[in-house]
Structure formats: structure tokens, C-alpha cells
Amino acid sequence: MSLPYVLTLVANRKHGTLSNEAIDIARNLVKGEAPVTLSEGEAVDIPCPTPEAGAPTPETIRATLSPFKVDAILNKNRGRRKAVLISDMDSTTFAGETLDELAKRTGTGDKIADITNRAMNGEMDFATSLRERTIVLAGQPESLLDEVLHVLDLSDGVRELVQTMKANGARTALISGGFDWFTARAAPLCGFDEHYGNDLEIKNGVITGQLLGPILGPDEKKTHLERLCAERGVKLQASITTGDGANDIPMLSAAGMGIAYHAKPNVRKTIERQVNFCGMRAHLFAQGYPASAIIGGEKN
Known part of the structure; x- marks a missing residue:
């Protein structure tokens, strides 16, 4: 036995x-x-x-x-192998922060990076921090978003994680407290089944600095997790989630395997399972997948 x-x-x-x-x-x-x-x-x-x-x-x-x-x-x-995967986007699926990269290009990098750090460490209300970081983009062309998309790399092994789990019957989703403009483009790059983010208002090719609809924050990430598990017909125990910021803590805590990925200090204090040195392949090994079963990337 x-x-x-x-x-x-x-x-x-x-x-x-x-x-x-x-x-x-x-x-x-x-x-x-x-x-x-x-x-x-x-x-x-x-x-x-x-x-x-x-x-x-x-x-x-x-x-x-x-x-x-x-x-x-x-x-x-x-029950190590999971049937539902949810990944955060910034500093998880992407190896950087979309909002910080946008801010660098508007000359507000230091200010926005400080707000981001405070929000991700749980020192600031998420909705307030997101609106403060969004308003500085008012008047900028939509092409600025394209610039950032092309300078940010995907995290090492994220394609392997998503594609291997999908091949084994898992439902996969990219869920971000950032902008759905980016999730809509990152999701197909990795192979996620679905994606969710905050709706950034763009009029005539210009960013207004406003968000449309309700904010997708920490509680909403957890709600998506619960919905995806229900739709897949499995309990929360059969899910794996990964993220780095304070807004990920509810979904990390609720999942059967929540992994803090290169996470902020307060997240590491809260979440038991962590990946601090490796890439996303570690999420597959944690589920017991051997390298020979991983789709894409190195096999041995």
C-alpha cells in the first residue's frame, strides 16, 4: 500500500x-x-x-x-491530479506586471509600481488601487497596450502546464484582476479554455482611464473557481490555482492545491504550497506528472 x-x-x-x-x-x-x-x-x-x-x-x-x-x-x-486549473495573469502567466509596464511608458512608473506593491501585499484595497492605476492611462492610445503585450514574456513552462492539463481532461482558465484586453490575448497563447479580467474602456482607439462594469477582485476570483468546479462536476478539492498577489489568496486558499507562485511576502505567509525557484512545470510535478507526460517543453 x-x-x-x-x-x-x-x-x-x-x-x-x-x-x-x-x-x-x-x-x-x-x-x-x-x-x-x-x-x-x-x-x-x-x-x-x-x-x-x-x-x-x-x-x-x-x-x-x-x-x-x-x-x-x-x-x-x-487525488493529486486536478480537474480544474485557474492561473492569475500578472507575474504568474506573464513574467511581469502589465500595469507597471504601461505606467513606465506614461512616465508614472514609480508611482504605479508603489501602488501595485501595496495592493499585492494586501496593504491597500484592491478596487481602489486598480482604479488609481487605471486613471493615469487616460488619453493614451490603444497601441500602448500592444507595446506592452510584445515586451512581456510568458512565464517559463506555462504553456506546458495548461496544455498538459487540458490533454488530461482539465478545464483551464486565466483569471486576472488586470485588464481583459490582455487576458483575451494571453489565453490563446497558452491554450486556456476561457479568460476573465476587468473591462478597460477604449473609445476611438484611446484609453479613457475608466473601467466598465464591476471590478473583478479577490472574491470574484474565488467565485469563478467555485463556478468552474461546479460546471466541471467536481469538488473544490479537485482544483489547482496559482498566483502571486494578495488578491489571489481567496482562490489559493479555497482550491485543493493552491500554489503561491514567486509570490509577495504576505502571500507566502498565508499559503502553504509554494513555488519560489522554479517555473510552471513544478505545478505538474506537484500533481505527479512525469516529464514524459508533459506536452511541449523538455521531456527529460
């Missing part, structure tokens, strides 16, 4: 391979069995028993392995 828990270790191969020393330390921490290779030099599963009282916490495990720049994600073995 397999053990009830599994600790997944993932190394970012751009910075080195997963060392035997890191694996041995992790096994001792969780009293684990021999590792199962998911990707040679990159990821392993360590089957382990249910953590006992006084056992090292996920935070302790991460701290112990941090010198090796290894992500460690502890999960129950049962």
Missing part, C-alpha cells in the same frame, strides 16, 4: 540539477521512502507517512532546502 503523503522536490535546471544531498535531507525530514524520479536531475517524489505532531512543517522543509534552491511541495497522495 502506498504511503498517504508525498513530498515533491523540484529544481530549476537553469540554475543546476537536483542534488542527491538535497533529496537525502528531504527524506530524513519527512521519514520518506526511496525517491521516485519524475524528471532526471529536475524533480522527484518522496512518498512519506502522515506528518506526526512535532514533525517539520512545510515552512521548515522549505527553509532547510532553500540553500539548494529547491521547491518542496507536500501533498496527500490521493
Whole structure:
């Protein structure tokens, strides 16, 4: 009979391979069995028993392995593969912030970056922060949005994450507290089934600085998660969500596997499962997918 828990270790191969020393330390921490290779030099599963009282916490495990720049994600073995995926956009699907990039081009970069940081750290009401960051765009041409779209890179491995989960029957969605102008273009690049964001008003090719309709914020992200699971016919436990900011915390907390991805400090304090060193492939390894099952990207 397999053990009830599994600790997944993932190394970012751009910075080195997963060392035997890191694996041995992790096994001792969780009293684990021999590792199962998911990707040679990159990821392993360590089957382990249910953590006992006084056992090292996920935070302790991460701290112990941090010198090796290894992500460690502890999960129950049962039900690891998820049927619903929701990803945030800025600094998650994209490797940067669309609003910050827009602000740089309007000469308000420092001011907007400060508002973004305060909002993502939960120090400022999200709706207020979004409206303050949007109003500075008033009078700018829509072409400014195109400029930003073409300078932002997709996060490493996000296409593999979306396409592999879709191939295995998952429903996938890109849901952002940013603008749906960007989600509408990022979603097909990655292969998401659907996308949602805030409606930026544009008239005659000019940004008005206003938003149309209600704000899509933290609670709305969670509501979308609940709806997608209901439509897919699964419980919340069968979902995986990922994001980096305070507005992602409700959906990260509600999902069966919520992963804080290169997240802000207050998010890391709140969300147990984290990816701090690696790309999006780590989300697949956390679900038990071997490299051979990943669609696109490197296979071994």
C-alpha cells in the first residue's frame, strides 16, 4: 500500500540539477521512502507517512532546502491530479506586471509600481488601487497596450502546464484582476479554455482611464473557481490555482492545491504550497506528472 503523503522536490535546471544531498535531507525530514524520479536531475517524489505532531512543517522543509534552491511541495497522495486549473495573469502567466509596464511608458512608473506593491501585499484595497492605476492611462492610445503585450514574456513552462492539463481532461482558465484586453490575448497563447479580467474602456482607439462594469477582485476570483468546479462536476478539492498577489489568496486558499507562485511576502505567509525557484512545470510535478507526460517543453 502506498504511503498517504508525498513530498515533491523540484529544481530549476537553469540554475543546476537536483542534488542527491538535497533529496537525502528531504527524506530524513519527512521519514520518506526511496525517491521516485519524475524528471532526471529536475524533480522527484518522496512518498512519506502522515506528518506526526512535532514533525517539520512545510515552512521548515522549505527553509532547510532553500540553500539548494529547491521547491518542496507536500501533498496527500490521493487525488493529486486536478480537474480544474485557474492561473492569475500578472507575474504568474506573464513574467511581469502589465500595469507597471504601461505606467513606465506614461512616465508614472514609480508611482504605479508603489501602488501595485501595496495592493499585492494586501496593504491597500484592491478596487481602489486598480482604479488609481487605471486613471493615469487616460488619453493614451490603444497601441500602448500592444507595446506592452510584445515586451512581456510568458512565464517559463506555462504553456506546458495548461496544455498538459487540458490533454488530461482539465478545464483551464486565466483569471486576472488586470485588464481583459490582455487576458483575451494571453489565453490563446497558452491554450486556456476561457479568460476573465476587468473591462478597460477604449473609445476611438484611446484609453479613457475608466473601467466598465464591476471590478473583478479577490472574491470574484474565488467565485469563478467555485463556478468552474461546479460546471466541471467536481469538488473544490479537485482544483489547482496559482498566483502571486494578495488578491489571489481567496482562490489559493479555497482550491485543493493552491500554489503561491514567486509570490509577495504576505502571500507566502498565508499559503502553504509554494513555488519560489522554479517555473510552471513544478505545478505538474506537484500533481505527479512525469516529464514524459508533459506536452511541449523538455521531456527529460
